[in-house]
Amino acid sequence: MGPLGRRLKQLQQYIRFSQAAREWISSQKSDKGIRPDLLSRLCLNWRNSWSATEEFLLEMAKIAAIHRGPILECGTGLSTLVLGFISESTGNPIYSLEQDPSWFERVRKDLLHHHLRRNRVILAKLKKFTDYEWYDWTQGPPLPRFAFVVCDGPPGISWGGRYGLLPQMRDRLMPGCIILLDDAGREGEREILGRWKREYGITYELIAGSNPFAKIILP
Numbered sequence: 636m637g638p639l640g641r642r643l644k645q646l647q648q649y650i651r652f653s654q655a656a657r658e659w660i661s662s663q664k665s666d667k668g669i670r671p672d673l674l675s676r677l678c679l680n681w682r683n684s685w686s687a688t689e690e691f692l693l694e695m696a697k698i699a700a701i702h703r704g705p706i707l708e709c710g711t712g713l714s715t716l717v718l719g720f721i722s723e724s725t726g727n728p729i730y731s732l733e734q735d736p737s738w739f740e741r742v743r744k745d746l747l748h749h750h751l752r753r754n755r756v757i758l759a760k761l762k763k764f765t766d767y768e769w770y771d772w773t774q775g776p777p778l779p780r781f782a783f784v785v786c787d788g789p790p791g792i793s794w795g796g797r798y799g800l801l802p803q804m805r806d807r808l809m810p811g812c813i814i815l816l817d818d819a820g821r822e823g824e825r826e827i828l829g830r831w832k833r834e835y836g837i838t839y840e841l842i843a844g845s846n847p848f849a850k851i852i853l854p
C-alpha cells in the first residue's frame with residue numbers, strides 16, 4: 636500500500652473509531668451496560684499495537700462500571716478512553732499516569748476530542764528507586780485513595796517493570812483494592828506477582844487468553 640492508501644486507511648480508522656466512541660458515550664446515558672460490540676470496533680480501529688487486548692479491556696470495563704470511587708491507571712492509551720466513556724455514567728474520576736510526553740499529548744488530544752470530562756492524565760517522569768523506577772507524580776494534582784487500579788505501565792523494559800506500584804502507592808490503595816495487571820504471562824510480571832504476594836500478601840487469579848493478565852486483590 637502506498638502513502639496515499641495508508642493515509643486513507645488511517646482516516647477511515649479514525650472515523651470508525653470516533654463513530655464507535657460516540658455510540659458508546661450516548662448509549663451510556665440511557666443504558667449503563669457494557670457494549671462488547673462497540674469495544675471490538677474501538678480495538679479494531681485504534682491505531683496502536685501497544686494497546687491492551689480486548690479481553691483485558693472488557694474485564695476492566697466490567698469492573699469500572701460497577702466500581703464507585705476514583706480509579707488509578709498506570710500507562711495510558713485506549714484503556715484511558717474506555718474508562719472515560721464508562722465514567723460518563725458512573726461519575727468516577729480517573730487519574731492516569733503517563734511518562735512519555737508525546738504519547739501523553741496524543742491521549743490528551745483524544746480525550747478532548749471525545750469531550751471526556753472525568754479523566755486527568757498526569758505526565759510523570761519515571762524516577763529511580765533502589766531496584767525499580769516509578770512515576771514521579773508528586774508534581775501533579777494530589778491523588779485520592781483508590782479501590783481500583785489498571786496497571787499497564789510503565790513499559791516492561793523499564794527498570795523493575797511494574798513492581799513499583801505497591802511500594803510507591805500502597806498507602807493510596809484501599810483495603811480490598813482490585814488491581815488488573817496486564818502482561819502477566821511475561822517472566823518479569825510473574826516475578827512481580829510473586830514479590831507482591833510475599834511482601835504485601837496479595838491474592839490473585841491469572842486470566843488466560845491471547846495475552847494473560849492478573850486480577851489481584853489487596854488484603
Ligand SMILES: C[S@@+](CC[C@H](N)C(=O)[O-])C[C@H]1O[C@@H](n2cnc3c(N)ncnc32)[C@H](O)[C@@H]1O
Binds near residue numbers: 711713715787789790
Ligand atoms: C502497554 S502501553 C499502555 C497501553 C494502554 N493501557 C492501552 O490499553 O492502550 C504502556 C506504555 O507504553 C507507551 N506506549 C504506548 N504506545 C506506544 C507506542 N506506539 N510506541 C512507544 N511507546 C508506546 C506509553 O508510554 C504507555 O504508557
